[in-house]
Amino acid sequence: MNRRVYSVRKFKSPMVLRDVVGILLAALACCGTARPEVCPGSKVKKADLVKFDQHLVLPQNEIDAAIAKHLPGGAPECAKLLVLREYVVRYDTQRRIPLWTSYRLTASEIIQKERRDAFRTDERLTDNENAHCVDDKGTGYDRGHTVPRDDMNRTFEVQADTFLLSNMSPQTPALNRGIWRWLEELVRVWGKEFNTVYVIAGPVFVGQHTRTVPSGRVAIPTEFFKIVIRRNQNGDLQAETFLLTNGSHLPVPPGTMGVASQRITAQQADDYLFQHSTSISHIEQLTGLRFFPGLTAAQRQALESNVPETLWPRN
Numbered sequence: 001m002n003r004r005v006y007s008v009r010k011f012k013s014p015m016v017l018r019d020v021v022g023i024l025l026a027a028l029a030c031c032g033t034a035r036p037e038v039c040p041g042s043k044v045k046k047a048d049l050v051k052f053d054q055h056l057v058l059p060q061n062e063i064d065a066a067i068a069k070h071l072p073g074g075a076p077e078c079a080k081l082l083v084l085r086e087y088v089v090r091y092d093t094q095r096r097i098p099l100w101t102s103y104r105l106t107a108s109e110i111i112q113k114e115r116r117d118a119f120r121t122d123e124r125l126t127d128n129e130n131a132h133c134v135d136d137k138g139t140g141y142d143r144g145h146t147v148p149r150d151d152m153n154r155t156f157e158v159q160a161d162t163f164l165l166s167n168m169s170p171q172t173p174a175l176n177r178g179i180w181r182w183l184e185e186l187v188r189v190w191g192k193e194f195n196t197v198y199v200i201a202g203p204v205f206v207g208q209h210t211r212t213v214p215s216g217r218v219a220i221p222t223e224f225f226k227i228v229i230r231r232n233q234n235g236d237l238q239a240e241t242f243l244l245t246n247g248s249h250l251p252v253p254p255g256t257m258g259v260a261s262q263r264i265t266a267q268q269a270d271d272y273l274f275q276h277s278t279s280i281s282h283i284e285q286l287t288g289l290r291f292f293p294g295l296t297a298a299q300r301q302a303l304e305s306n307v308p309e310t311l312w313p314r315n
Contacts, residue, residue: 039119039133044160049118052157056124058083070103072198072229072237073303074294082124082166086158087147089166090202095210095219096131097169100202100289101146105191113153119143122166131165131218139213141220144171146201148184151191169203170213170220174250174259180224182253182269183242187228189314190240198229204243204286221246225283227291229303230312237295237303240312243278243286274311280304 036053038046058066063083067075070088075081078099082089087103121130136143146169149162161167171180191197203221211220228240252261253269264272281304284290292300 036123037121037130037133039165042118042120043116044118044156049120049160052160053123055157056084056122058085070198071294072104073292073300076290076293080129082122084161086152086154086161089146091125091129091166092219093125093129095203096129096135096217097219097221098146098167098202099287100200101167102198102200103147103151105151105187105197105199107192107195109154110151110188110191111153112150113156113159115149116156116159118160118163119168120164122164125166131168132215133165135213135215135218136170139170140172141170141213142173142176143168144176144180144224147199148187150184151188151199169224170218170246171224172246172248172250174248174252174261175224175244175246177259178252178256178261179244179250179269179272181256183226183244183273186270186273186311186314187226190228190230190312193313193315194230196230200227200229200291201225202287202289203246204283206286223286225278225287227280227283237299238308239280239303239306240308241278241280241283242273242276243283244276270311277307277311279307 036049038049042049044052062085066083066085067088075088076090078090080091080093082091087101089101090099091097092099119133121132143165145162146167147162149159152158152162187197187199202225203219204223204225205219206222212218213220223243223245226242226244229237232238248261250261251264251268251272252259253264253272254266280291284304292303295303
């Protein structure tokens with residue numbers, strides 16, 4: 001975009017000056033947030049985040065490569081697709097949360113690294129489309145990662161991408177720090193076991209009225225889904241699919257911190273996940289989403305109707 005610099009001193013008419021200001025504001029609204037908002041408590045310097053965020057807008061060839069990499073069944077048509085090298089987001093500009101995220105995870109990419117919080121707005125979105133740091137203040141909800149930070153520890157720059165608010169949804173502490181975290185850890189176990197898995201996750205809204213945080217700007221999902229896909233020895237796609245309530249009274253698996261509720265064992269946590277497994281078809285019915293347009297009708301039917309009789313093994 002060509003940039004034109006206006007000198008205020010040249011405009012003697014208030015009407016003309018107001019028109020120019022309107023044009024500039026409209027340009028900013030069209031092209032994204034001029035200065036990304038970094039939330040309090042960030043452990044990454046703003047200068048580093050500015051450097052990191054230079055890769056947020058990718059050239060078309062890298063967008064195409066990322067879509068091919070992270071969406072094994074093809075990309076559904078979307079109004080707002082935010083593509084990074086490491087994951088893809090379909091973003092809901094009205095609810096200001098992801099509709100879904102998708103990424104490929106390989107065994108070599110699963111590593112441990114120090115957590116460095118870097119919550120901030122996404123400069124690919126306008127100020128109105130973005131959730132803001134204050135939206136979740138005092139709500140009692142966590143900023144829940146849709147793409148987990150621990151799946152993106154390969155570099156601190158990649159890790160920082162997961163702290164974009166375009167990757168966040170309001171989750172109760174009981175879910176975010178408890179059974180959802182347990183499921184995220186299980187996905188990493190499967191990533192190591194099967195070498196490569198694909199992960200699709202997002203919110204579900206049940207009921208006629210959508211709740212929001214007090215600011216009214218960010219919607220609160222009633223449930224969350226996670227779809228984990230792998231290829232079997234024949235090369236066919238298979239899935240484990242889960243639907244978990246975004247509630248406060250949930251069983252607490254081992255390792256959960258800061259949540260006072262019913263404690264359960266590791267086996268009971270796995271049993272709870274299995275009891276909340278479902279099919280991709282059911283998720284599509286609840287959300288209105290349609291996944292895997294690149295598969296044949298037979299392939300899509302086999303994948304979307306699949307509900308395994310047991311959880312995939314942990315070792």
